[in-house]
Amino acid sequence: MAHQRVLTAQNDDFPQWYQDVVAKAELADNGPVRGTMVIRPYGYAIWERIQSEIDQRIKVAGARNAYFPLFIPQSYLAREAQHVEGFSPELAVVTYAGGEELREPVVVRPTSETVIGEFMAKWIQSYRDLPLLLNQWANVVRWELRPRLFLRSSEFLWQEGHTAHASAHDAAAYARRIHLEVYRDFLVNVLGVPVLEGIKSPRERFAGAINSLTCEGMMRDGKALQMSTSHELGDNFARAFDIRFQDESGESVWCHTTSWGASTRLVGGLIMAHGDDDGLVLPPRLAPVQVVVVAVRDEAPVVEACERIASSLREVGLRVEVDRGRASLGRRITEWELKGVPVRVEVGPRDLADGVVTVARRDGGRDTVAPDQLAAQLPAVLETIQSELLERATERRDATTVETSSLDEAVEAAQSGFARLPWSLVGEDGERRLNEQAVSVRCLQRPDATTPESADETDLVCVVARAY
RNA sequence: CGGGCUGUAGCGCAGUUUGGUUAGCGCGCUGCGUUCGGGACGCAGAGGUCCCCGGUUCAAAUCCGGGCAGCCCGACCA
Structure with a gap:
């Protein structure tokens, strides 16, 4: 194919290439407020395809869509200590409205665990009400110092699922089901991105979770991108919001909740996972125009x-x-x-x-x-293109995934891709040392690369990389 | 919050050092014509508070003072 070069080459300047693609493919523009994003029709069509595929899978998993308010009482956030601590730096808070100072400031949701928890408490009385499986499609706000279109913006669109279960076991099983049957299936079979699956290290876990499951994708510049997360929240939010039920023996017990999400960041991941020097490359199953x-x-x-x-x-x-x-x-x-x-x-x-x-x-x-x-x-x-796209992406990922046996080797390998090494060699101290060199623990896996039940399993392997 | 840099047409930039007519260039845009199998070409046009305020001067995009905004690099997040 003879053709015109119209973008910065990936090898010359990858971030510039990314910006060029977003602009020239008419995906998005910067909004007037720093960090905000205008999603243009073609970019939004891609998002709608992502939504539709994920939504179908969520419904198969039994959750139903609902909608909760954008504004959350500030006091709600404060009820879960780790949660508020994790989010307070990036909260947007409304203190003035209706022409006067508000008595209680109102937070623009950064995520909805708290409001939804409040209503779960109201709706759940009996074990017969469980599990309660909810999802919402919404915008959320997390104030960003260094925004990048799709990848990191102060306002973004996502889907957030919230469920309540009778036992820790049920909650864990459901979070895992979403992780594998919604996210991994969508990412691999529709987006054509061969993700690495696993759980987050305690340090990388969601604020307020007892376990976070993740799908990590490899971008064409050798950096990783978290493409979905599914959290087991234990009874942390149940205790904070009094989400209880009477079990079959009549005893009042705490629920176990989960939450899980995927955002417009996926559009950024899609661009960087498959795009080439001629622009976007869309997997046929996803493409708004095939x-x-x-x-x-x-x-x-x-x-x-x-x-x-x-x-x-x-x-x-x-x-x-x-x-x-x-x-x-x-x-x-x-x-x-x-x-x-x-x-x-x-x-x-x-x-x-x-x-x-x-x-x-x-x-x-x-x-x-x-x-x-x-x-x-x-x-x-189209099906051939779909499968070859996944094959090529898998080859690229495998070619840039290296087994290592020391922190130094791992840091070296992470300059161009994923490094795997025994988790026992890393630990809290090692993780901090990695972070100092701009490398992070993306996930913990079993030796066979499947997702462990918890970080307590033995022989875990950790996958490290530079990340978005 | 610390360091580096930039504000001139929709976008990307030159001009500022050394003040001097009507502020330029590329892309894009409008019209007409010729083209048309991989970003065509010609001609004619439209489009500007030169970031803001103040100062110096006969004269300021250019010099001085003060502000504002944005970008890049170092600590957290989907």
Whole structure:
């Protein structure tokens, strides 16, 4: 493929490349207040696809959507000591409203454990009310000193699940189910990102949790990104908000709660996990536009052929757009490449005369195909692209994951990817030393790379990396 | 909060050292024409509180003083 270079090359300046992609693919803009983000239609379409896929999986796991308020009484946060301590530096607090000083300041939610806890306490009386499985799609605010579009903004969109269970065992099992069946499944099978799964070290755990499960993705610059978290909150919030139930023997006991979330950060992760020097590369299962049918000329026979092709593809369930734009062909092709559309079908007078169309894959390669074959062939082509995308990402991850046996080796290896080493070699002290060198413990795994039940398991391996 | 840097058209920048007509350039934008199978070209246009306030001067984007804003680098977060 001969083409124009329109972005900073990844190898020249990765952060600049990222900014270029976000701007040129028309994903987002900076908002007027520092740290805020305007998500543009194409960026939002990607988010809507993420939402839809995650939402489906959440519902399969039995949780239902609800909505809780943006404003939270400041006193709620204070009820859980670690929680308030963890969040206070990044809280936005409203002290003045309705023309007067508020008697009790109101916090703009940084997360909703507290309000939801308050209502769980009200709604749960009996073991028959359990488990209570809630989810909400919302915006949250965590004031950021150093924002980056999608990756770290003062306001972001996410999904936060909150559940209450009768026992620690049930809560742990549910958090694990979400971790594996919602997040890992979505990340690997839809986003095409081969995540490392595990639990957070005590130091990296969510404020107020007794255990945090995480999926860590590897970006193309060798830095890790936390792509989802699922927390076991023990009875910490149950005690703080008096979430109790009567068990079968009539005894009043504390619930065990969980919370779990994934945010618009995933859009950033998607960009950095697959993108190349020509722009975004979207996995077909996620792409808002899977196939763009490009009219080489804006002429009736060509455009009509494009429309016919588009409807035949829509009939087999593909997301298709027709481009009959007035801009030059090269310009338009470059645009679609920037936007990461997996397959481009080009239709021009010459093709029509030959009875074919040209099919170009975003990940390389082009072919001529008879137009009436497209509906039969493209679904399979898209699946091939999907699996090859995951394969390539997996190869990259494996090539940059190194087994090490000392802190120094691990720090060295973390300059370009993940380093694995025995957790017993690290400990609290080692973790601090890693952090001093801008390397963090991303997760703890079993030796076979699966997610442990808790940090108390023996023989745990820790995965360290530089991270976003 | 400590260190480095920058504010000039929608975006990216030059001009500031050494004050001097009408403040430029690239991209983008508008119109017309020629083009059209990988970011086309020509011509004609539109678009500016030169971050703000004050000072010096015949004259300030440029010099001086004071403010404000933003960016990058060091400690926490999805």
